Amino acid sequence: MAVKSLRFEIVVWSSAYLAAFAVTFGILVPLQNLAFPEFPSQASLLFLPQGVRVLAAWLLGWRAVPALLPAIFISYCYLAGWDVFSLTCYTCIAIATFTAPTVFWITTNTICDLRPNASASVGWPCVMLAGTVASAVSGFLLNLTLNSAPQDYIAYFIGDVSGLFFLMMILMLFFRWQRKRHPQPGE
Amino acid sequence: MNDISKLAELRKLLLGMERSLGLEDLSSVERDIYYAASELSKTTPSVRTTVLLNHALMQDVSRPTFFRALKSLVGKGYMSQSATSRRGVYIVHAPQK
Numbered sequence: 686m687a688v689k690s691l692r693f694e695i696v697v698w699s700s701a702y703l704a705a706f707a708v709t710f711g712i713l714v715p716l717q718n719l720a721f722p723e724f725p726s727q728a729s730l731l732f733l734p735q736g737v738r739v740l741a742a743w744l745l746g747w748r749a750v751p752a753l754l755p756a757i758f759i760s761y762c763y764l765a766g767w768d769v770f771s772l773t774c775y776t777c778i779a780i781a782t783f784t785a786p787t788v789f790w791i792t793t794n795t796i797c798d799l800r801p802n803a804s805a806s807v808g809w810p811c812v813m814l815a816g817t818v819a820s821a822v823s824g825f826l827l828n829l830t831l832n833s834a835p836q837d838y839i840a841y842f843i844g845d846v847s848g849l850f851f852l853m854m855i856l857m858l859f860f861r862w863q864r865k866r867h868p869q870p871g872e
Numbered sequence: 873m874n875d876i877s878k879l880a881e882l883r884k885l886l887l888g889m890e891r892s893l894g895l896e897d898l899s900s901v902e903r904d905i906y907y908a909a910s911e912l913s914k915t916t917p918s919v920r921t922t923v924l925l926n927h928a929l930m931q932d933v934s935r936p937t938f939f940r941a942l943k944s945l946v947g948k949g950y951m952s953q954s955a956t957s958r959r960g961v962y963i964v965h966a967p968q969k
Contacts, residue, residue, distance in 0.1 A: 690874075690875070693875065694875075697875075740882065744878045744881065744882060745878075801878070801881035801882075801884075801885070802881075807885065808885075808888055809885050809886065809888045809889040809892065810892075812885060853886060853889060854889075856882070856886055857886040857887075857889050857890050857893075857895075860883050860886055860887070861890060861895070
């Protein structure tokens, strides 16, 4: 049962991650390059996969690591080609995979319980805030690993935070549309 | 937590976001019930459905519509059934942020 559930999580969350990655690099980055051709960084200013990472970390906890690892590896294969089998890429994959669950785990065990459950409702600003911290940490570590230029640190942070916010907005509008399509009694 | 409850938690989180951004809309009947209940709860901590049904805003609302909308308001967290009183008594909550 646990293996079946994990397999289901891997399929769902990795598919979501790859879909967000495809939208980011297939649509948003080309649009960004058209709109801001002089922008010095190659980083996406709207990196939707970070939203998937944060929401997976919030909902699944440490299970987000196996759930997203295949998709994060595939995305790095696309970005780095054969260099994906290098120490730098392995480090980047580890940072991208582990940062958000670690931040949520530390926050839950030290500041406030962010775990989703039926009895206590966690507000979206708390998840957004933890996601922002995760974005800052992962962006810093990734750029340190890649020895990036200073502007990349800022670009990664902006891209990750806006990616999280806009992914939540997209999901919110989707659920809203779905609710209006199938209204409950009294609506 | 199973997969369905994870989805429910995600929906709950995003419903909170919708409310914070002022995008959640109540139906006209829900809005009238909420206004009436808010007004009545200024004098008493809880509101009885019988009193609520007699409110001026409820005059054109049929009983089935009223109870459907009331159930929906409870589902959305705007009102809840009083834990200490018997059935038909509700507590009004501020919209969740």
